[in-house]
Amino acid sequence: MASELHSQHTGNSYPSDQQSLRLRQDSSPVSNQNYPQFNWSSSPAEDEVDNSGPPRDLRSIPLPMSLKRAVWQVQQMQVPVVSKVESWKWKKTKSLHKLKDRTRGFLYFITLWGKTLQKIGGNFGGGVQSYFLFLRFLVVLNFLSFLLLAGFVLIPSIVFRSVGTSLQNSTGPEECMNYNPNPEGLVVFYHYFLDFLSGTGFMEYSYLFYGFYNNTIVEDRSFSYNIPLAYLFTAVFYFAFCLICIIARMGTAARVAVATGGSAVGNYSKIVFIGWDYGCLGDQATKLKQKNLHYRLQVDLEEERLRKQAAALTLGAKILLYSLRVFMFFVALGLIFAAFYGIFEATNFSQSRTGEEGILGLIFEYLPSIVITAGNFVVPMLCDQIALVERYSPSTTVILALLRAVFLRLVSLGVLLFTLWRQITCEGDTNSQDCKQCQYNNKLYPCWETRVGQEMYRLTLFDLLITIAVLILVEFPRRMVVDNSSNMLTQWVGRQEFVVPSNILGLVYGQTVVWTGALFCPLLPFINTIKFVILFYCKKITLFYNCRPALKTFRSTTSTFFFLVVLLFGWGLALVVMIYSLAEIRPSMGCGPFRFFPSMWSIVPTSFYRLSQVTQEFLFFIGSQAFSIPLFTLSCVVMCYFIALASVYGNSVALLRSQIKLEGRDKQFLVKQIEKLKQLEMPKQ
Amino acid sequence: MGATASQLGKDLLSEYQELTFLTKQEILLAHKRFTELLTREERDLNLNTRVPMARILTLPELKSNPFRKRICYVFSTSEQKDGSLTFEDFLDLLSAFSDSATLEIKSHYAFRIFDFDDDGTLDRGDLEKLVNCLTGETDDTQLTPDEMRQLINNILEESDIDKDGTVNLSEFQHVISRSPDFVSSFKIVL
Numbered sequence: 124m125a126s127e128l129h130s131q132h133t134g135n136s137y138p139s140d141q142q143s144l145r146l147r148q149d150s151s152p153v154s155n156q157n158y159p160q161f162n163w164s165s166s167p168a169e170d171e172v173d174n175s176g177p178p179r180d181l182r183s184i185p186l187p188m189s190l191k192r193a194v195w196q197v198q199q200m201q202v203p204v205v206s207k208v209e210s211w212k213w214k215k216t217k218s219l220h221k222l223k224d225r226t227r228g229f230l231y232f233i234t235l236w237g238k239t240l241q242k243i244g245g246n247f248g249g250g251v252q253s254y255f256l257f258l259r260f261l262v263v264l265n266f267l268s269f270l271l272l273a274g275f276v277l278i279p280s281i282v283f284r285s286v287g288t289s290l291q292n293s294t295g296p297e298e299c300m301n302y303n304p305n306p307e308g309l310v311v312f313y314h315y316f317l318d319f320l321s322g323t324g325f326m327e328y329s330y331l332f333y334g335f336y337n338n339t340i341v342e343d344r345s346f347s348y349n350i351p352l353a354y355l356f357t358a359v360f361y362f363a364f365c366l367i368c369i370i371a372r373m374g375t376a377a378r379v380a381v382a383t384g385g386s387a388v389g390n391y392s393k394i395v396f397i398g399w400d401y402g403c404l405g406d407q408a409t410k411l412k413q414k415n416l417h418y419r420l421q422v423d424l425e426e427e428r429l430r431k432q433a434a435a436l437t438l439g440a441k442i443l444l445y446s447l448r449v450f451m452f453f454v455a456l457g458l459i460f461a462a463f464y465g466i467f468e469a470t471n472f473s474q475s476r477t478g479e480e481g482i483l484g485l486i487f488e489y490l491p492s493i494v495i496t497a498g499n500f501v502v503p504m505l506c507d508q509i510a511l512v513e514r515y516s517p518s519t520t521v522i523l524a525l526l527r528a529v530f531l532r533l534v535s536l537g538v539l540l541f542t543l544w545r546q547i548t549c550e551g552d553t554n555s556q557d558c559k560q561c562q563y564n565n566k567l568y569p570c571w572e573t574r575v576g577q578e579m580y581r582l583t584l585f586d587l588l589i590t591i592a593v594l595i596l597v598e599f600p601r602r603m604v605v606d607n608s609s610n611m612l613t614q615w616v617g618r619q620e621f622v623v624p625s626n627i628l629g630l631v632y633g634q635t636v637v638w639t640g641a642l643f644c645p646l647l648p649f650i651n652t653i654k655f656v657i658l659f660y661c662k663k664i665t666l667f668y669n670c671r672p673a674l675k676t677f678r679s680t681t682s683t684f685f686f687l688v689v690l691l692f693g694w695g696l697a698l699v700v701m702i703y704s705l706a707e708i709r710p711s712m713g714c715g716p717f718r719f720f721p722s723m724w725s726i727v728p729t730s731f732y733r734l735s736q737v738t739q740e741f742l743f744f745i746g747s748q749a750f751s752i753p754l755f756t757l758s759c760v761v762m763c764y765f766i767a768l769a770s771v772y773g774n775s776v777a778l779l780r781s782q783i784k785l786e787g788r789d790k791q792f793l794v795k796q797i798e799k800l801k802q803l804e805m806p807k808q
Numbered sequence: 809m810g811a812t813a814s815q816l817g818k819d820l821l822s823e824y825q826e827l828t829f830l831t832k833q834e835i836l837l838a839h840k841r842f843t844e845l846l847t848r849e850e851r852d853l854n855l856n857t858r859v860p861m862a863r864i865l866t867l868p869e870l871k872s873n874p875f876r877k878r879i880c881y882v883f884s885t886s887e888q889k890d891g892s893l894t895f896e897d898f899l900d901l902l903s904a905f906s907d908s909a910t911l912e913i914k915s916h917y918a919f920r921i922f923d924f925d926d927d928g929t930l931d932r933g934d935l936e937k938l939v940n941c942l943t944g945e946t947d948d949t950q951l952t953p954d955e956m957r958q959l960i961n962n963i964l965e966e967s968d969i970d971k972d973g974t975v976n977l978s979e980f981q982h983v984i985s986r987s988p989d990f991v992s993s994f995k996i997v998l
Contacts, residue, residue: 181905182829185916187912188886188896189829241997328932329891329916389960392983395935396918398942401873401905409945417943427962716842780969787970794972 163205235259239663244400246408247621247666253683254623254657261634262655264368267360268641269649272571275357276645277330279348283339299561302334302569302713320584321488322577331580333643334573334714341495351716355705358642362698365638369687369694378683391696394419411671444514458505459531462498466535468544469494474567491542491578492585495535499632503625525624529689532632533696536582540639540700543578547571558708562709572643572704579640579647586633587654594661602669618671626662627686630655635693639700814917828903837998838902841867842895864898869996873939878921905996914994915984919977930972935960 173769181191181198236259244252295449318324339350398416403409436444473490486493506527510520547568551560557564568574598619605613637651705724710717731739744750816839824835843851850857861880870876880891883901892982893901893934903909904917921929924937936956943949951959967975967983983992 180969180988181827183910184914185904185913187883188827188900189885192823195827244992307988386871390966391962393987395939395942395959395963396922396967396980397987397990397993400874401875401996402993403873404868406872409874413874413942413949417949420939420943420956424958467825571974686822783969788972 129805133744157796171662175353209462235262236659241402242404243663243666244402246404247670250623251621251666254621255662257627257683257686258630258655258659258662260372261630263367263651264661265634265655266635266650267515267651269365269652271361271644272357272641272645272648276350278337279353280330280336280339280350283348284337295732301566301713306799310802317482317485320581322484322580323488327573327577330643331646333645333716334711336645336716338716338718347422349730351720352730354645354716355723355726357645358701360695361641361648362638362701365694369690371692373684373687376687390423391420394423448513449513451513452631455506457508459527459534462531463535463538464504466491466494466538467542470539474542474546489581489585495539495582496589498533498535499528502531525628525685525689527603528625528628529631529692532628533635533692536632536635536639536695539578542577547574561712563711566711568711570703570711571708572711572715575704576643576647577638579636580638580644580650583608583633583647583650583654586629587657590629590658590661594665598665598669600615619669621666621670630658631686631690631693633689635697635803638697641697642704647779648787706799811935819993824899828899829906830899830903834902834906834998835899838899839895839968841998858886858894859898861893862887864893869998872935874944875921878924882920902987902996902998904968905994906916907995907997911985913990914979914991918984919989920993922980930980931974931975932960935963935975938948970995 181195184191184194186194220264236255240252240255243255256525314324318326324329326332330336337350337352341348394416398419400412405414470491473487474488476484503524506524510524513520513523515523547563549555549564551556557566563571601616605618607614608614615763635653637647640647706722708722710720710723713717717726719730720726731742734742816836819945821832824830825832830833830838843858845866846857850859861877861884864880865871870879873879879901880893883897883904884891884893885897886892886992904913904956920994921928922934922938922974925931925933928939930981939956939959940950943951950956964973964975967979969979969982970976
């Protein structure tokens with residue numbers, strides 16, 4: 124059979140591994156061909172035919188089709204010989220394969236933007252594609268969250284609003300009940316637009332915000348639905364759901380990052396062997412890719428030379444460089460704190476001027492957003508300039524710039540929330556004059572939850588408006604100027620690059636705002652879904668019309684993990700806000716589903732004691748030490764097992780590597796021996 | 809082959825599905841695109857009709873690829889070594905470059921594409937040609953001889969584990985196995 128295969132297939136001859144050494148060694152004296160030719164196909168085919176064990180997946184054998192077919196036919200004939208169990212196993216794997224293929228085909232049809240992503244990857248490389256993949260992940264996450272919120276809160280609220288009983292609070296003081304969200308009668312048309320932008324007026328008392336939801340409880344003989352409880356649990360599950368999604372994605376990214384080792388070892392080999400993207404379409408993209416690779420190789424070689432120079436640097440020069448770095452670090456820190464102070468002041472000012480009307484009022488309301496956006500725009504640019512002076516290696520520079528930007532983005536949001544907190548709870552002092560009556564500042568905030576929701580709604584909307592404005596007012600004109608003028612300056616400025624890290628951070632920030640606001644504005648995930656879909660198309664347009672591929676390519680594997688970690692930071696910030704507002708602050712007495720309760724969480728114990736005895740005992744058991752300690756121990760044992768397994772694998776990898784080196788030395792030794800023997804034989808002939 | 813050239817038989821189709829990583833739609837699309845490359849007379853012949861390399865390279869997916877000729881040579885089963893492809897060779901090509909092909913098969917074919925002199929190892933000459941393909945072969949895009957020497961020394965230092973001065977298949981696969989980006993970049997989809 125094997126010989127038959129050979130004769131069928133002589134065209135594609137390529138020597139086998141065992142022969143290679145011999146052939147290479149004696150190629151110069153003996154060979155009458157230009158190159159020794161090697162038969163790649165011979166060895167695996169023979170193995171396959173001789174092998175009576177379970178057949179390998181034919182598709183993964185590198186043979187031409189005619190040979191594969193021959194092997195397949197042999198396999199088909201062999202099937203009856205195999206035992207029943209094995210043939211059953213074989214059939215099972217085959218049907219599994221088929222199922223997998225089908226699902227893959229099906230998934231391909233429902234995957235969002237599959238073709239677009241492929242096109243982006245082909246034209247701009249994996250780094251930019253990773254941004255769009257991240258964006259798609261967030262869109263799907265937000266949409267699923269919206270379905271969760273809609274299913275358990277929104278739809279029941281709409282359905283039961285007329286059916287259920289909703290009670291008015293009559294226990295608290297009269298002043299705290301005052302909440303009248305629609306004070307004005309007739310409004311001018313342009314007011315609608317202003318209201319839409321700031322979430323006030325007709326928007327305020329709607330399903331969009333916390334204040335509109337009622338404390339409806341529907342109770343039938345067989346069915347009961349408690350809206351406040353559903354509201355609370357949905358929010359908690361929303362957070363858990365997002366955490367699970369992020370962790371699952373992180374697991375994949377981590378596996379990839381660990382597999383690569385993430386180190387600089389094999390850097391040049393990687394660029395040369397893996398650098399080419401076969402999905403590149405068109406001459407333009409090919410040329411750019413080639414330029415890109417050329418640049419990268421040159422820079423890396425240059426960097427290596429610089430590193431060698433730096434190692435030989437004198438002590439004085441080193442001290443100068445390090446002191447410069449420390450100084451620049453403090454400058455960057457100072458910039459960031461200046462930005463914080465600006466945000467703090469702006470929020471205070473904006474909150475003290477809430478009564479203003481018209482355009483001026485709108486500006487005052489949007490002032491914190493404007494200052495935050497300006498800060499996030501200016502400070503990273505300055506930090507980038509600082510990074511140039513610091514002269515770190517390029518990879519460190521990227522990480523440093525990212526960390527500074529993350530810090531600025533998330534903490535500036537924290538400052539905004541802190542200012543809001545100070546005014547809602549009178550700096551945490553419930554005995555002060557403003558807060559004495561209702562335990563929150565009821566004069567400024569008759570329904571403080573709605574107010575926080577509005578703030579987050581504005582931040583979300585403002586972020587989108589800024590992106591669109593920048594697209595229309597900055598990016599398009601820039602491209603037109605650059606393309607249509609041959610001025611030295613404009614050519615030097617050039618088209619913009621698509622900077623992946625800062626764009627990703629924008630997404631993380633937007634998502635954090637949504638998480639923070641989701642408790643107070645249940646429709647925010649839905650708004651964010653729409654926002655991110657619009658963002659996807661905006662970014663795609665600007666990418667294809669305004670951007671040139673980045674000169675510095677962006678490594679996608681390790682950074683995916685880093686982005687998810689940053690996303691987790693945002694999640695953590697939002698979680699702190701949620702836990703604090705659930706447990707500590709008194710819910711508004713005049714609005715919302717929790718108007719009776721001293722804190723939002725207190726509804727849980729209240730409803731818990733209304734459950735049946737058995738359920739209560741079961742839940743108590745799950746919470747008790749008798750259950751949790753064994754569970755904890757078990758998880759520890761499982762974890763230890765996996766850690767041990769990992770270290771064993773690591774050891775065997777190290778062993779195998781040293782073995783390869785030894786074998787190599789053996790091989791060289793044998794080659795030398797062969798050469799010596801040959802020289803001995805030569806004179807005899 | 810019992811099937812006419814314009815339409816693939818059902819048996820043949822399932823056989824191709826068995827032997828390649830392609831789905832049914834992908835095989836049919838490949839067949840359609842391949843038939844478009846044939847001239848009118850050739851369409852009546854069977855599936856073993858060879859399409860010369862020059863015509864294969866008019867496909868937009870291959871047109872601007874710097875490795876296009878190597879790809880054709882590696883996947884061609886022609887005895888003249890002219891890089892011409894039959895439909896089955898073409899399917900082999902698409903299968904190796906498809907989304908779901910394994911790392912093993914992809915790295916195997918990548919190695920053969922980079923092995924410009926077909927001797928089973930990547931030596932200095934192969935590496936130099938490879939780098940030139942990556943950076944473009946005009947004078948202003950090529951690396952200087954100095955840089956090239958340094959680069960090739962670095963590559964050999966990193967990946968030539970047994971220090972025999974060349975990179976062989978297993979050493980190559982070792983490098984590839986540590987870079988998961990490879991599976992997504994070694995991809996041609998019609």
